[in-house]
Amino acid sequence: MYVRAYLRASTEEQNAARARGELAAFAEEHRRPIVSWYQENASGATADRPELLRLLEDAHPGDVLLVESVDRLSRLTRDDWQRLRGRIDAQGLRVVALDLPTSHAAMTADQGDDITARMLDAVNGMMLDVLAAVARKDYEDRRKRQRQGIEAAQQAGKYRGRPKDHEKRERILQLLEARDGEGRAFGNGRIARMVGCSETTVKRVKRELLSYTPTKP
Numbered sequence: 014m015y016v017r018a019y020l021r022a023s024t025e026e027q028n029a030a031r032a033r034g035e036l037a038a039f040a041e042e043h044r045r046p047i048v049s050w051y052q053e054n055a056s057g058a059t060a061d062r063p064e065l066l067r068l069l070e071d072a073h074p075g076d077v078l079l080v081e082s083v084d085r086l087s088r089l090t091r092d093d094w095q096r097l098r099g100r101i102d103a104q105g106l107r108v109v110a111l112d113l114p115t116s117h118a119a120m121t122a123d124q125g126d127d128i129t130a131r132m133l134d135a136v137n138g139m140m141l142d143v144l145a146a147v148a149r150k151d152y153e154d155r156r157k158r159q160r161q162g163i164e165a166a167q168q169a170g171k172y173r174g175r176p177k178d179h180e181k182r183e184r185i186l187q188l189l190e191a192r193d194g195e196g197r198a199f200g201n202g203r204i205a206r207m208v209g210c211s212e213t214t215v216k217r218v219k220r221e222l223l224s225y226t227p228t229k230p
Contacts, residue, residue: 016045016109016120017068018079019086020052023191032081039111040079043120047079057088058152060097074105077119082112083141084148094145098138113140159186162221184208185218 018036033050040047049071053064065086068078078101080086086108087094101108107119116137188204199207201215208215 014045014075014077015048015073016040016077016079017072018047018050019065019068020050020081021057021062021065021085022054023056032085035081035111036079040120043117045077045120057084057086057148058090060089060093069100069104069106072104072106076106078106078108080108080110083110083144084151086110087145088148088152089145090149091146094142094149098142098145102138107134108137108141110141110144113137113144115140155190159183159190162186165221181208181210181214182218185210185215189215189219 018033018040020032020036033052037047049068051064051068053062055062055064072078078086087097089097107116109116109119115133118133119137185204185208188199188207192198201212201219204215205212
């Protein structure tokens with residue numbers, strides 16, 4: 014059994030250094046060395062992730078796919094997630110996520126009798142599906158809030174300019190709700206540098222976003 018660690022960050026400005034340390038410590042605690050690391054900057058909502066695909070190509074039956082949390086592995090749609098799950102299962106991989114305690118038993122070589130192992134796999138598979146669905150809903154909710162903020166600004170006459178400016182504003186909205194590799198919000202200056210605009214623009218978009226209050230159904 015080999016442990017293969019997968020690290021994903023949503024943007025190039027984010028990094029997985031903190032997560033790498035946590036995964037290394039977890040593996041050491043279970044006396045299982047990590048034989049290979051796979052790290053990339055990509056959205057969890059896309060299935061086209063070269064490093065994840067490379068991990069799947071390298072893996073052997075019985076190997077562990079180690080991740081910090083299930084949302085690092087997937088924010089995929091239901092169909093895309095089912096395809097990924099199907100490939101993971103077909104290759105005999107076991108997913109271990111730090112935020113899914115029931116999966117941690119897979120780090121132990123001796124999992125007892127066959128019935129116990131199959132029951133653990135069934136429970137973990139169900140929990141994995143639930144957390145993947147929650148991760149996707151969180152992604153869709155954030156995207157919805159971004160669209161609502163843009164629509165509110167448009168209705169207030171504050172969302173003008175060329176299509177390029179619209180894209181820039183949407184990028185600012187995304188970064189205002191994003192977090193870096195250590196879970197911290199991006200500052201106005203950092204967002205301005207990432208987007209290529211002034212801090213004044215970032216502050217204006219932030220005010221518009223904060224002033225938007227969704228109407229109750």
